[in-house]
Amino acid sequence: MRVDLTVNGQTHALEIEPRMSLLDCLRERLLLTGAHAGCEHGVCGACTVLIDGAPARSCLIFAVQADGYAITTIEGVPPGPGELSPVQDAFCESHGMQCGYCTPAMILAAHALLAGNPTPTRAEIVEAISGNICRCTGYAQIVEAIALAAERLRGRNQPAAKP
């Protein structure tokens, strides 16, 4: 079946089987391997992508259902080649990861949160990543990283304070 997928601003015409999940399509056909395959039945959240800006599990939507939506993967997050987004930067700085398997999904969930809420409380951060399982960190540094990213994003384009 033919489908036109718009991923990270680029439209791809693909011929795929209806049973191919968006996740498999991203990984195998578009070689965007940042969305990770974990449980493949909607529990772990490792495959999270943004669909029209909202986090969604790419294992629970078939690629044939996804034409016409603006899909964002972790590869679409950095502002330029070799750069990191403020959220990615904050994850590095706070070491909000260990094995890295859940990290792209966590970062996308954080991006979606901060796009709509520049001043999230700790409870709102926890709620935003509640659909993403991390089996390494105990979440503490992930929550710290998102709070740090929120602070940085709020301060962006503000004049520097005078000494």
Add this chain to the structure above:
Amino acid sequence: MKPAAFEYARPASLDETCAMLASAEDARLIAGGQTLVPLMAMRLARPKLLVDIARIPTLTFVREEADAIVIGAATRQCVVEHDSTVRAQLPLLAKAMPFVGHAPIRSRGTIGGSLANADPAAEIALVAVTLRATSICRDVTRTFDVAASEFFLGPMLTALPAGACLVAVRFPVWCEERVGVGFQEVSARASDFAFASAAAQIALDENGICRRLELGIGAITPCPLRLDGVAKALIGTQVEPGSVRAAVSAALATIEPLADLHASAEYRRRAAATLAARAVAEAYAAAKAAEGAHAR
């Protein structure tokens, strides 16, 4: 975890959808797919044809009627969660929405999908039964209504006939001045399946006397259950905590709660009694605080 092969169709209209369901063998409707796709991945469901109704405009709406809010079956849960009309007119549904799955599930999952799936722990089904909502269904020959209390027959089983499509659900809106709602749930983790849940909506008169009350419990019995005996006992009173507990215990005495690995029948009965009393207290407090406007 890969589903078996299937054909995929995306009809443009409801008529076309019903015609497809009538003629195809082993066809299943898909909208958000948040329950069907896992079932397909585990090969517990192996439809031959998936009929995608997610983008049919006549299934995607929140409409205000004289004494009801009608929500299209393919309306996504995140849309309902943030809809200002729902917040103002259906505070109980608005209160229950954040308990439905996680945000990424609600961003794709639909109102009709949750109802048609009929999980005993589903929050939207509980609100529908509690508020006496009506399912609007359609097949090739006719459009027909089914009361929510008759729509759910058991776990994952509804009265929706084969070949029919759930089109919308109509929630009655209470027109009383002082309305309050309560929603309570206990689960292992936030946003996980409920072990027990309770929903209550109360209308008070100017003297704080209960004029109308609906109370429902979820995840306890095979389908959500409205406790009409509790309403009967409390209408006309000031909803004293002691009489709430007594009425709830009496209503729960005859039910046979579900039991599984996570929660025994005895635990569920106890949790249901506590949550039901809390939901009523929450609704009563909200109604008391409401000054001639719907409590949020």
